[in-house]
Amino acid sequence: MKHGFVKVAAATPDIRVADVEYNTERICEGISQAASEGAKIVVFPELCVTGYTCGDLFTQEVLLRSAKSALHRIAAFTADKDILVFVGVPLSVDGELYNVAAALNQGEVLGLTTKTFLPNYGEFYEMRQFTPGPKNAREILFEGKHIPFGPQILFQAAEMEELIVSAEICEDVWSPVPPSIRAAMEGAVLIVNCSASDETIGKDNYRRELIRGQSARLIAGYVYANAGEGESTTDLVFGGHNLITENGAVLQEAKRFQNDIIYSEIDIHRLFGERRKNTTFKISDERQLMRVPFSIKMEETVLTRHFPKQPFVPPNEQERERRCEEIFTIQAMGLKKRLAHTHAKSAVVGISGGLDSTLALLVTARAFDMLGRDKKDIFAVTMPCFGTTDRTYQNACRMARQVGAQLREVPIADAVSIHFRDIGHNPEDHSVTYENAQARERTQVLMDIANESGGLVIGTGDMSELALGWATYNGDHMSMYGVNGSVPKTLVRHLVKYAADVAEDEELKTVLYDVLDTPVSPELLPPKEGNIAQKTEDLVGPYELHDFYLYYMIRFGYEPGKIYRLALYTFEDSYDSATILKWLKTFCRRFFSQQFKRSCLPDGPKVGTVALSPRGDWRMPSDACVDSWMKDLENIGDLFDEIN
Template sequence: MSQLVTLATCSLNQFALDFEGNARRILESIRQAKAAGASLRIGPELEITGYGCLDHFLEADTTTQAWEALAMILANPVCEDILIDIGMPVWHKNVLYNCRIISYNKEILLIRPKLHLANDGNYREMRYFTPWKGETIVEDFYLPPAIEKLTAGQRKCRIGDALIQTRDTCLGTETCEELFTPRSPGSGAGLDGCEIISNSSGSHHELRKLNTRVDLIRQETLRSGGIYLYSNQQGCDGDRLYYDGSAMIIVNGRIVAQGSQFSLSDVEVVTATVDLEDVRSYRSIKSRAMQASHQKAYERVEVELRLSNDSDDFDFDLKPSPEISAKFLLPEEEIAYGPACWLWDYLRRSNQAGFFLPLSGGIDSCATAILVHSMCRLVFKDAVEKKDPQVLKDLLRIAGEPATSSWRPKNPQEIATKIFHTAYLGMETNSSADTRSRAKELASDLGSYHLDLNIDTCYNAVVALFTTVTNFVPKYKMYGGTPATNLALQNIQARLRMVLSYLFAQLLPTVRGRNAKNPDNSNPGGLLVLGSANVDESLRGYLTKYDCSSADINPIGGISKTDLKRFILWSSTNFQLPILQSFIDAPPTAELEPITADYTQSDEADMSMSYAELSVYGTLRKTYKLGPYSMWSRLTHQWGDKLSPQQVYEKVRTFFWFYGINRHKMTTITPSYHAENYSPDDNRFDLRPFLYPGWDWAWKKVEGRLAAMGERATQIPQHAEDENKKSV
C-alpha cells in the first residue's frame, strides 16, 4: 500500500548577518511549504546567519543572535505541525560547529553538526568551525535560555550524528561538502534504514558545476535507494560568490523536482509528493541487505509525527510526482544569468544608484555591459511582468523613484537609462574610430546613459608635469623611446581612466538631477564602478595596476576570454543585438599606443601568448596543481602534435616569467564574480606568494631533458610544418 508524503526544500537568498531579513525569508519558505501540503521543510546551510559571515562566526554576538532568531522563528504559528530543519552555528563545550537544528512544534529534537568541512578553494570552514567528533557519536546539549523559555522547560536535546524516527519513516541529514566526500554520511545512514536524506548547502556557482552536483545525488540514491532533498542558498551573500540554488528532490536516482539555478526571487520553495514504499521496494536487493546487516546502528530520536497521510484518511487526489529531466544550462547561459543575478544583489544591497562602466569598444567591456543588460532584462521580467513586489521595491529605490511612484519601465532599456552609465574615454591619437563607434552603438542599443570624451588634456598635463620636474621627455617606442618610457605612457592613460571613472561615478547622479528630484530618497549614493579584466588577463598580469581593472566589482573577472566570446555570440542571437558580431570580429587591442598606417597595438602580441594558451596554463597551474617542470612535461604530450619540446619549453617559461613578475597585481584585484576554477584571485581563492625568486631549478631540469633528447628536442611534427607553410 502506498505511503505518500509531500516534502519541501527551498533556495533562499540570505545575506550575511541579516538576522531579521533571513528570519523573514525562512518563515516565508515554511509558509509556502505548508501551503503546498508539505510535512517536512529543509533549508540552506547556515541560513539564519547567512553563509558568508567569515570571521564574524568567531564573534559571540553571531551565535547568540542566531539562537534569538531561531526562537523568534519557532514561536511563529506558521511553524506548527511541520517538521523543520534549519541551519545555524552552535557552540557546544566551547567548540563551534556548523549545525542543522531539527524541530517540531517548538521542541528541539536534534542538533546535527557537520562532519566534513569545506576547506579548500573558496572555503575556509576550519578557520571557524570544527568537524563533529565522528559518525554515530551523540551527546547531550544544554539549550540556551531563549529556547528553554520558548519550549516551556526543555533543558536539553541530543547533539551529534543521529537520525529522526517518525511514526512512519526515518530521516537523516547531510550538509553541503558531505555530499562530495568519497563515502558520504548518507550512505551509512541509508544502510541503517534511513529513508529520507536531506542536504543543506551553501554551494557556489561555477561554470559546468551543477552537472557534478546532480550526478553525485543521483549516484548516491541509485546505489542504495532513498529520497534525497537538496537545498541551497541562492544569491550573493556579500562576497565574490553567487550561490546558484537548484533545490531538488530525487527518489531512487530519479529527479522528481528541481528549482531554478538563477533567480531574483528571495524565496523559492520546491515540493514533491513521494511514496515511501518505492524506497522499500527498491531496497529489496540481497546484496544491499548483506551490507545493511553489518552497518553500525545510529541513535534514533523519536517524534510523535507521521509524515505521510493516515490510511483511514486517504487522499485520492494525492499522487506521486512524476520523474522529470534534469535542467542544465549551456555555459553561455550560465554566464548570462549568474553574474547578472550577482550584480543585482550587489547593487540592491550596497545602497548605490547604479553602475558606471568605461566602455572601450573591446570585447571585455562589451561583455560586462551585456551582463548589465541581462540583469536589466531579469529585473524587467520580475518587477514588471511577474509583478514581484520585492524586485519592484528594490528597482524603484535604486532608480531614485519614491516607493509610491507609478513609474514602470516599458522595456529593459528604460531601466538601463536610469541606472547604467557608460563612457568612452578615448585618446585622439591612440583610439580608433571603430572602437568609438562600436561603444556608442552598443550603449544606444542597451539604453545606457553614455558619454563620449577624450582624455588628452589630462594625459598631456601629467606628461608635462613629469617633464617639468625631471627635464626628461618620455616617448613611445615608435618615436625612439625605450620599453620603460613606452610602458609608462600607456600606464598614464590607463590610470587616468580609473581616476576619471570614479569622478563620473560619484557625481553623475547629481549631474542628472537625481537628488534634486527626490531629496528624501533613502538611496542618494553614487555609482558602482565596474571592472572588465577577464580571468586570463589577470593570470598573465596583462593589466595596469590601479587602472580600470581597479573597480568596485568585476562581473567577468573569473571568466575566460574563450567563454566570454561564446557568451557574446549567444547574446547576439538571444538578446537580439547584431552589433555584437563586430566585437567578436575585432582583434583585441588596448589602444594605449599611437595608431599609425602600419601599426595597431595587439593584446596577444603584447602578451606573447594567445588567450587559448592562457586558459590551458591557468587550468594546469591551479586545477591540476602543476609547477613549471610538470607543466612542460604535460604540454610536450598535449601540444606534441604541433610544437617541438623546445618550443613548449619556451612557451611555458614565458608564461611563468610574466606570471611571476605580475603576481603582485593580484593583491589589488577587484572583487570578481567567481566562475572559473583557475581564478588567480589572491584575496580569496588562490593563496600563492606575490613575490617570486624564479624557477631556476625547474628550468635546469627541463634544459637537461632537452639536451638529452638531442635533435628530437627541436623537431616539429611534419604535418605542423606543412600547415605553417600553407599559412605563410
C-alpha cells in the same frame, strides 16, 4: 502518508546576510507555505538563519546570540504545524562553533546534527570559523534540556515507524564516505541536506548527478535545499538549486537563480521493498577491508587521450551556448546584488571597443534588466587617447547606443600630456610610463564619474589578464566590482559571440561581430596608418596557449614539464615546440611576478572551477620564487621532442 507516500519540501528563502530577524521571518513564512501545501518534512539551506556567507562575522557574539534566539523562535513557530523542519544555524557548544542542522517539531528542538566534513579549499574556508562535528552523537544540555548533538541522528515517525530521517550538511555528501551511508545502514530511508553550494560553470550537472547517485546508492529519498539569492556575491553566486530525488530518479528540481520551494512525494514503501530484495544492501559487521600490494614497471606512457585546446570552452555547440547563458546569468546576478546592496544610482563602464569591455557592458545591461532599471543609468564612457583607432572608437559608440546606455566621451590626451609635463616624461618615450599613464588616467575618470553619479565602476579585466599581470596596477586593474575577473580570454570571445548570435537588434549584432574580428589590443601606442599598432598576443603570447597553461596549472597543479608535454601533444598542428616552450616560460615568469596584482583584486563573481581571487581560490605570496618551476623546463624541449 497513505500507501507510504510522504510529501517533502526543499525551500530556499530570501535572506539578508547577517540580518537574523529578517531571515527568521522568511523561514517561518516558508514553513507556513510548506505546511499549507501538505508537506510533512521541509528542509532549509545551510546556515540560512544568519546566511552562509557571513565570514568572520561568525566569531561575533551578537550574531551567534541572535541565531540561537532565532532557533527558539522558529521552533516555537512549529508548535501548531504538522511538520518536521530542518534548518541550518551556527551554534556554539563548549566554546567551539559548529555548523548545525536543527530538527524542529511541534514547538521543540528535537536534535542538532553537526557537519562532519568542513571544506577548506578553493572558495571555501569553513575551518577558519567552524569546528568539525564529533565522531559520534551525544546529548548536550541545551537551554535546560538534554538534546541529541552530533552526526547521523535518526528521527523516526511515531505514526509511521518506517519513516526514519537523517540529516547531513552540504560538503558531507561531497566527501568520499558521506555520513548518510552509515545513517542508511542504521535504517534511515530519507536523507535531508542543508546546503550552501555556490554556482560555477557546470556545477549544477555535477550536483544533480551527485544527489541522484547518492539516493541510488542508499536506496533512499534525498531532499537537498541549497542557498540562493540573498547570500553575499563578494566572490560567489548561489543559485537555490534544490533537488528531491528517490533511488536515483530526480523527482523535482528547482529552477536555478530563483528562490523557491519545491515539493514531491517520497514513496517509503517502495524504498523498503527495494532494500529487501537487494541482497548487497545489508553490510555484514564481520566484513573487514584488506590491502593487497602489486607492482608495475615504470616507463613512459604513450598518450592517446584527448586534451581540448580550449579547456574552458565546451566543444559541443549546444553545451557551449548553455554555458554562455549560465555565465552571463552568474555575472549579472552578482552585479545585480552589488548594485542593489549599495543603492548605486548608476553603473560606469569604460568601453574601448574591445572584447572585455564589450562583455562587461553586456553583463551590466543584463543586470539592469534584472533590476527593472532604465539602462540610461549605465554610463558607457569612451576615453580616446594616443592609441585609439577609429574602428574601435566607432564600435564603442555604436555599441553603447544599441545597448541603451548613456554614452559619454572624455578625451584624455590633454590630461595625460599635462601629466607627462608635470612628471618630466618625454612623450616621445613610448615606454611603460607612456602606456600606464593613459590606463591610470582612464581609471581616474571612471572613478570620478562614478562619484559624481552615485554609481559603481564596473571592472572589465578578465582572468587571463590577471594570470599574466597584463593590467596596469591601479589602472584597468582596479574597479568597484569586476564582472569578468574569473572569465578566461578564450571564453570571453565565445560569450561575446553568443551575445551576437542571439541578439535581436541587427545593428548590435553587426557591432559585436566586428568586435570579435578586431585584434586584441590595449591601444596605448599610436596607430600605424590608422591601424592598431600594439597587438597583445604578439607581446605576451597566444591566449589559447596561456589559458591552456593556466587551466592545468591551477585546476590540477601540473608541473610545467607535464603541461609542456600536453601542449606539444594538443597543439602539434598549431605551434612548434620552441614556440610552446617560449610562451610557457613567459607564463610561469609572469604568473609569479604579477601575483601582487591579484592579491588586491576587486570583488567579483566566480563562474568556473578555476579562479584567482585571493579570498577564495588562489592564495599565493606575492614574493614567491619561480626558480623551481623554471628549472623544471630546462632542457625539457629536446627531451619531449624525442618522446613524441
